[in-house]
Amino acid sequence: MLLLTALVAVLAWPTLAQNDTNTADPPDTAEVVEGEAAELAEAAEDVVIDPAVEDMVLDVKFMIDNLWILLAGCMVFLMHPGFACVESGLTRSKNTVNILFKNTMIVCIGLMTYAICGFNLMYPGFDEVVGIAGVLDIGAVSGFITVAGDQASQDANLTKAYADYTWYADFFFQAMFAATAATIVSGAVAGRIKLSSFLIFSAVFVGLCYPILGSWKWGEGWLHTRGFYDFAGSTLVHSVGGWGALVIAFLLGPRIGKYVNGKAKAIPGHSMPLAAVGVFLLWFGWFGFNGGSVLSADAALVSLVMVTTAMAAAAGGFTAAMVSWVMDKKPDLSMALNGILGGLVGITAGADQMAVWEAVVIGVVAGVIVYFAVIGIDRFLKIDDPVGAISVHLVCGIWGTLAVGIFGAMAGVSQFFTQLLGVVAYAIPTVIFCFAVGYILKATIGLRVEEVEEQQGLDIGEHGMEAYSGFQTFSNV
Amino acid sequence: MLLLTALVAVLAWPTLAQNDTNTADPPDTAEVVEGEAAELAEAAEDVVIDPAVEDMVLDVKFMIDNLWILLAGCMVFLMHPGFACVESGLTRSKNTVNILFKNTMIVCIGLMTYAICGFNLMYPGFDEVVGIAGVLDIGAVSGFITVAGDQASQDANLTKAYADYTWYADFFFQAMFAATAATIVSGAVAGRIKLSSFLIFSAVFVGLCYPILGSWKWGEGWLHTRGFYDFAGSTLVHSVGGWGALVIAFLLGPRIGKYVNGKAKAIPGHSMPLAAVGVFLLWFGWFGFNGGSVLSADAALVSLVMVTTAMAAAAGGFTAAMVSWVMDKKPDLSMALNGILGGLVGITAGADQMAVWEAVVIGVVAGVIVYFAVIGIDRFLKIDDPVGAISVHLVCGIWGTLAVGIFGAMAGVSQFFTQLLGVVAYAIPTVIFCFAVGYILKATIGLRVEEVEEQQGLDIGEHGMEAYSGFQTFSNV
Amino acid sequence: MLLLTALVAVLAWPTLAQNDTNTADPPDTAEVVEGEAAELAEAAEDVVIDPAVEDMVLDVKFMIDNLWILLAGCMVFLMHPGFACVESGLTRSKNTVNILFKNTMIVCIGLMTYAICGFNLMYPGFDEVVGIAGVLDIGAVSGFITVAGDQASQDANLTKAYADYTWYADFFFQAMFAATAATIVSGAVAGRIKLSSFLIFSAVFVGLCYPILGSWKWGEGWLHTRGFYDFAGSTLVHSVGGWGALVIAFLLGPRIGKYVNGKAKAIPGHSMPLAAVGVFLLWFGWFGFNGGSVLSADAALVSLVMVTTAMAAAAGGFTAAMVSWVMDKKPDLSMALNGILGGLVGITAGADQMAVWEAVVIGVVAGVIVYFAVIGIDRFLKIDDPVGAISVHLVCGIWGTLAVGIFGAMAGVSQFFTQLLGVVAYAIPTVIFCFAVGYILKATIGLRVEEVEEQQGLDIGEHGMEAYSGFQTFSNV
């Protein structure tokens, strides 16, 4: 408990240093491009409109905005099976049940921890949480799950008094988001991590690390004040998840057989259809991830964001495929898939800031980056990342964040350095947090399964069952 | 034909006894929590708003409501591949084509029978259908498929004169729902039922049993009048399907090799990735299933329902995983998946009535129930249910229905007993109907395939093809 | 380059002959059934409504319409994994990586070529593109990708000044559509086509052939003027893709082992679950494909289109299953799946014109047609089409187009012949174009892989990897 408080305190340094009063308002990303809402409001100012009529129209607008946030949340939800498919497809069949189990549990645990503390940690501003004594004020933190069912609180939480969407819709969307951060880690540590350790790590990662760090920007914290921009989470979600992946994969060490005499060996995934379907589900979910981050159904912004998201992904996939074709003589499907994801991660930070061609350029660069990052991490860092999670989420996440300072409506030298500051500001505490948690787990219940269990596969070892009962498979080729 | 009329008469007893005049109005679930629509109406009453303006705004509101119902219908549609994946994943590879075929046909047959008679049986009130002579009035029943294409009837059916949504949208959503009831049966009887018998059973189940019973509550029938509450079908869809599963699985007997010397043996499913993807699709579809059952895009209700649905599923999945971890030493993925489904079924009856924590509690209880129900049915009832359909849909369906009397805005002793009444009122006719149909099929064309066909697998026997051509599989381990 | 210009000139004959000035307006399909928008407008005419209020309401309506187009685009996007699953499921496991790679690249390349030239070729009217000198005016063509990011152009492209939806949303929806035309070809040529040739073919097909031909109808070109009707693309998308499939499959010749001594042999697909999931994804996507083609969220039209789409698919699937049951003694799952797709293709041309029963009839006929077309093409034309793409998309596409003249609100002899004219008018240039491109590719880099590569599988040959590493498979049974 003490340790936990210490960890939380580490995460809290900039906030404490700054002593800002962050408001509890929901974030507003529609700052740059003028949206419908603004237009409506303007129109309302020009002529005198009967307030009753205006209210009626705004009620209908509220219905749409709210519906879109919920639908976007549902689309983000589909990213979880997407991750499950990609991760199990790109690893061996003997670990499939384990990966599916982890991914299923992440959604369940993620939703629950986010309801218990994550949501309130992230959005009411962090300073309300760490009180004078520096300890957690459970009451303020655990707001969502204990919300009363009575009429009065329903009125406040379920009407447009809260925002363009209800408080519940906000939770729904943000909770679906939150769990993705932990899922990113899952892929990088596949095939060797102890199930219980992973689940504990995920719970604290989603429940504490992600929301506290998230509050710095989306909770209108100190980085928000400094002008750092991250539209839908290249840094807040993907880099944070990617740092976690890097640290835990490093602590775990590579899978047996990955490095023979210091040379990296390929360990092919067992099902390319699963991997491909997973990437398509992720791409689909990303339309909700980015599109929903507009936080309203504003026609202009959502349209723009959808198009930039689609184009960056297409450019990333195409580029990575071509690069692998040139470099390895034959085009690698898994690289093309990683390229799509790289493009998506890359556009995420500035999806509402880019012209079409800029989105394409961001995707192209991401496609190139992913290819070399995968190889670099594999061969030179010698960190074993079976699915390329670090390259996709961390490296492209950084690229996407910086790209906001290079391309698009906000481009500029000072913005570039603000973005760089954001990247670093998120890197340091995440790495410290993950090292600490990882180290504690390693020292106590252990991070890694036994060697023989790893060789037989975690499906038998951790779950006592096979993913493909009845199929004749070579589990060790 | 006579027999069918008799069956229908059995289903009709309470209606006939009661002589109620049920109105043809679409159901209104928004009775408890005040929704947007009500607010709009109120606002309209307070001040005098130009009726032309009001109409214009209501037209736009109608567009949203209608769009949401259609989208929700599309999401429910995805539950069908979800069921197909879960059911084929949790059974052996030699029966996969058969299961996929059944699930594909259920959608096709379900949509058609529901258009031919189901929809009109369910919604105009049952008393209009069984006329004085007690025979089916085909004209009244077959309303949907014979709807004229001319302008006049289009106007009535495609405008807001009908409800918050068009008559067509209503059909679309309800028809997608209807087919799920038959799909539930499909899982429990997998691996041994004769294809033709199953298809006939499904057709009468979706075309007669489900809509007639459904009309008791959602068609504003006698149970509706008594105050029975079932928001989105814990009883009307899931228990009804679950009773069907129980009866037919009982009539069929267990698969060969399931019980050896009276001891239950496990017959592992052949593809855990399929099963997991299926559950995620079901979960996604459930957001449409429950969210669409609000029957409007009302921001407050839909938000609330989405959150309770998500939380109950998460709690159910987590709990079932933990219970199986404790009981069997190792966490069982298929139990976790069943737990998610159990939580979803459990929350379905009262998704709009629960606070967040109540949804979590309902999910937790469902997760525990599923585990023990699976084992109980397997070991003590000795009914062979390969995918756990009875535990998930019937047992958790009953739990969810009763939970409305225990938790949430309607909780109370009298409500609890009303819910119990509903459970029993649906159990008796469904069991009788399924026994009758099952028995007739058994006596005529036969319910079960030949022993050798079952051992070789239904894919070869019923379809003459393999699901995984070219793969070396053990079909009998 | 010269050749390309010649090809483009071929495609342009009717336009040049006619010298029409096609307007740049987006297409309007809501011509027959009166929609909400019209009603709104009427209401506005009857009484004097404050224009400020009206504008406010129309802004909200614009939000819904736009959101629906974007959501529909996302749903169409899911058709791509759908195609990927169907095509890989129905072919052998040794070609799976290749098929997945092709389908992934088609989305990427399709989105990019459509942004570079397709979108502007299709919608501003073709005559603006081919200038006096008969050469491509790159400036006019490449409008979308080079769209400026500045405020002024954003205003024009992101507000309701453009249509019921933004220009960006229009691109998003149309681009997702466009790529499907190339995907259709992919299935028919699976297992033997050279990867590079296929990618080049796809790029010119999506970038030139599809949009130029599409402009004849949807770009308000000469066929539009003649009264040809194709609601969502039975001809414009499916027949065009189907002709491409026919021509390239013919040029390629059958797979080794498909015809032995002139007798067709079956080469079973390797994964029926993949194929079934793919069809469900396609069906789901089709709700967006047809529903979105309403080009607004109009309650009446979208509801009607959803219902006719669902019913035709159900009828097609059921019928094809029954036909195969009768003809081959056992019901064939892959035929049932093809039947569903056939029904969907069939209803696409007139989804907004049909009564429910007419949709069912169209589906039934499509189901019968698919069965006999598959066999006819296989046995008599001796064109090897592993997934039935020609039967589904070309044959049912023609059926659906003609059906608009037989059933529904537009039925009539003269309409029938207009439809026939449309079918022929699309057939000729597509066949010429595909022959030309196919022939050039054959003469230069070659169309088909080496024999030994084909026998070992394209996964090893083209990509150097296996789809199911670790599984013991027979690649040549």
Add this chain to the structure above:
Amino acid sequence: MKLLIAYIQPEKLNAVKQALYEKSIFKMSVTTALGCGQQKGFHEHYRGTEIEVNLLKKTRIEIALNDEFVQPTVDAICSAARTGSIGDGKIFIITLDECIRIRTGETNGDAIG
């Protein structure tokens, strides 16, 4: 010592295993195989086209035995796997020169059981 190779119908594996257990034969190795035999295959349809399935799924059992166990084993397999219809399978017996248990290095008679 003999090495016995039996091809049986896949659905008979459990019955054969049971029969061998009763004769105290606990050790065996099983693989799947495709077999071509008197049972000429059957004609099926895939997408309307006849498909001659002449490689049928079989289960291959390999058992190393001391000589005195050979006859009981053959009997057990025959009785458990026989249905009387074509395709029941075959048993092949070859001479086994040597048998080594990897764990202990024991050989021959000691190692076999």
Add this chain to the structure above:
Amino acid sequence: MKLLIAYIQPEKLNAVKQALYEKSIFKMSVTTALGCGQQKGFHEHYRGTEIEVNLLKKTRIEIALNDEFVQPTVDAICSAARTGSIGDGKIFIITLDECIRIRTGETNGDAIG
């Protein structure tokens, strides 16, 4: 009697089956195998990393034969499976002591065909 075991390239299975049919050899059992031989494997890339594939897919055929059929069978397989490049495969022949048809209990020469 002999038991013949042949490893061939998977893509040659149909040709070999055909060649055997022509020599009236109708019975055989087939499994998949991974083979390591003179054909040292090839170097591929997976995610940019070289992967040495030294266990290549092979098809294993097992045929029990009366002695007089051995030579024709070997010839048929060799001619049908030969491409002349490394990896074409091997044929192994061992003595078969006994052969029993499960369906009838027939043995040896009678059972084999």
Add this chain to the structure above:
Amino acid sequence: MKLLIAYIQPEKLNAVKQALYEKSIFKMSVTTALGCGQQKGFHEHYRGTEIEVNLLKKTRIEIALNDEFVQPTVDAICSAARTGSIGDGKIFIITLDECIRIRTGETNGDAIG
């Protein structure tokens, strides 16, 4: 010439391959098998029901050898595959009458390596 058949734990395949390489045995054929032996299987749970897994995954290696290579090969396999716990596997050796290389038609000693 001898034909050696070894059943080993799947996870030992790489170690065995390595050990054989060191003894200059480059050729072999590998299949997967399910094995039933002294390692009686283990009890697992699937959906709460005990499941007795008595057919365990094994890897089957087949190597044709000239006689002088037999002992080194046995030694290599034993040392690489041994863990000392039940289930390590068995080696069976039978006499190989003939060996033919399909590519060249070479036979016996020449063909085997």
